[in-house]
Amino acid sequence: MTGTLVLAGAPIGDPxxxxxxxxxxxxxxxxxxxxxxxxxxxxAQALDVQPGGRLVSYFEGNEAARTPELADELEGGARVLVVTDAGMPSVSDPGYRLVAAAVERGVRVTAVPGPSAVLTALAVSGLPVDRFCFEGFLPRKRGERLGRLREAAEERRTLVYFEAPHRLDATLDAMVEVFGGERQAAVCRELTKTYEEVRRGPLRELAAWAAEGVRGEITVVVGGAAPPDPGDLDAAELVRRVAAREAAGERRKEAIGAVAKAAGVPKRAVFDAVVASKHAEE
Structure with a gap:
């Protein structure tokens, strides 16, 4: 009989x-x-409990190597509990590889629901929460970071990002560049901890605040793009949006379809604008 994999949500601040x-x-x-x-x-000490089984480390540096070992124990009947530093395992934390391995081997996977920085930040942000996208951590390199943000520039759902405090100012500057300085956002710092702070406002103001330096665990919530008015989008703007998506790695066909859907215009209109632009460059 196989064992059970348990993913346990851990406090994001207050035990x-x-x-x-x-x-x-x-x-x-x-x-x-x-x-x-x-x-x-x-x-465990704060919860007044003594772990009953073997305690092993399972972090980014050894996750790939340790997963097969843990999967073997699961297949042999063990009950394996995964606990990360905060929040739910596998959400921008170790856990996904082991879940995939357990599912492949037919091992039962369950969870102990717990605190979530994503949902907590959404709830206190003051931004729409009926539809949202979790984007995790952005790339560290500026070019890759801008590319990822451009992919989400026309997303109408609220966006949630994790970020390290020493990179927050660069990330907010990049968001101003891609999303525009007036896009509403919230920076949630040290959620549920003693020095919890939530800063709300347009991205340009948040970027200016972060330039002075910020400490603690950070979650950034950004309002989605406003629904476009098709009458405000001329051919040049449609071409620019397609080019931005192509620069981010999308094929032209998919980029044209995505831009047309976001702008509420026929694909043919976007295609014709791109073709006309290419002819004008020749």
Whole structure:
């Protein structure tokens, strides 16, 4: 009989936010795979529980190598608990590889729901939350970061990003460049912790604030693009949007279709504008 893989949500700040089942799972697991074993021990102490099984590290640096070992234990009948430093495993944290391996081997996968920086930031942002996209961490290199942002420039759903504090100013500057300085956003810092802070406003103001330096765990929530008025989009703007998507790596056919859908115009209109632009350059 195969075992069970349990993904446990961990507090994103206050240990009191830990789900009650987390203590039970820590005590019952045969193996506890922790992103940081020292932090896990501190959390277990705060919950007044002693992990009952073997404690192993499972972080970005050893995730690929340790996954087969843990998958073998699952297949052999073990109950394996995955706990990251904060939030739900596999959401911009270790866990996805092991889930995929467990599913492939027919192992049961379940979860202990818990705190989420994504949902918490959305809830307090003051921005629309009925539809949203989670984009995780942006690339570190400026060109790749701009390319990823351009892919989302016309997205109408609210966008959620994680970011390191020392890169926040560069990220917000890039967002101003791609999304425009008036796009509404919220920077959520140290959620649920002693120095929790939520800054709301247009991106240009948030970028100016971040230039002075920011500390702590950061989640950035950005309002979606406003629905376009087809009458305001001339041929040159349609061509520019297609070019931006091509620069981000999309094939021209897909770029034309995406621009047409976002602008609310026929694909043929966008195609004709691109062709006319190419002829004008020749």
């Amino acid at each position: 009191a936010d830990a789900p009650p089942r987390l203590a039970d799972e820590l005590a019952a697991a045969d193996v506890v795979a922790a992103e940081d074993t020292r932090r896990l021990r501190r959390l």
